[in-house]
Amino acid sequence: MAETIAEAVVAQIKQNLGDTLKVFGDGQLDWGAVAIEVASQLLILTLYVAVFLAAYGVVISVIRLVIGKRRTTHPLFGYARTGLRYLFALGALLVILAQFGASPDLLKATARAGLMALGFFVAWLVLKRLIAKTMSRYRLDASIRQLVENVFSVLTATFAVVTVLAQFGFDVVSIVAGLGIVGIAVGFAAQSTLSNFIAGITLLIERPFRIGDWVTINGQDGKVVKIALRTTWLRTRDNIFTMIPNDSVASSDIVNYSAEGATRLNIPVGIAYKESAKAAREVIMPLLLEHSDVLQSPGMEPRVVLKNLGDSSVDLEVKIWITPDNLDVQPRIMADVLEQIKEALDAAGIEIPFPHLQLFIDEAKGLKPLVEPLYPKLAEKP
Incomplete structure (x- = not known):
């Protein structure tokens, strides 16, 4: 069948070229006849297309009248309309x-x-x-559902192409064998793509993270919005999408903030050495207990602990827990809590120091000629 089509195409090309050469060989070309022939063919094609479009419009109008305007918004009507368009287009092509x-x-x-x-x-x-529906009934993970849907779509498209080619007499076995040889060559040329593909399968099976988790990959923080076969998509808090190759994802350190549920936030707060850590804790704790985004569950109560004795301050650390749903607004929660702590400490008269340096000079006699004219009494002191 394929050989017959190829022979017919070659014969038609030879005939057309022969006719063209004969016309130019005679030295006379009836452009009017050519224009009439082209115009007639275009007119006939236009009429055919118009007839099929009109028929399609009539059928769609009848269907809308029969099923009612409300049902035309159903997805099934959209699929049926697409199928009708395809059938009319196929008829016009024939x-x-x-x-x-x-x-x-x-x-x-x-x-x-x-x-x-x-x-x-x-x-x-x-x-x-x-x-x-089946995967939703068994509550499979979104990443697994995505893998199954992608594999099913690829297999369906492959079988469809093979079946369509077989109708035109192509030897499908030879084509598949040839594609296998070509695939080996392409595999060497596309090692990176294949590596990302295999890494994507590995990620979907091992599931170090799922769609909707907040993670850090290669130093990039973001929410996982898609796990494709070649790349992983992250959305940052600035609504910026990042696509990371799966090969890089699989070979890098992955930090998952959503895997174990609630997440603890550590907020540093410094007070002056003259202030009491206990007094500062008594000022801060009521704010944490009343905050709507801070968890109060057993084992996850907010705390204020003494973290370190710094060079210029007593360093406290405020420990609070938030739900996985609040990871999207984690910076806002930390900023809100820190602002309330600052206002409460100011209202209580507890100093929040800034770094400063106190200098002591022993036996600084070299400064006496400069100090004595200005401060005689100070210069007399030993």
């Missing part, structure tokens, strides 16, 4: 091919291939819906 003298075998093969492609599309829609 008519146009017949006009240009296509053989009956070619028309039959085109019709079978078109209908089979439509059948695969319908089967893909139905099975995809059933698979999605």
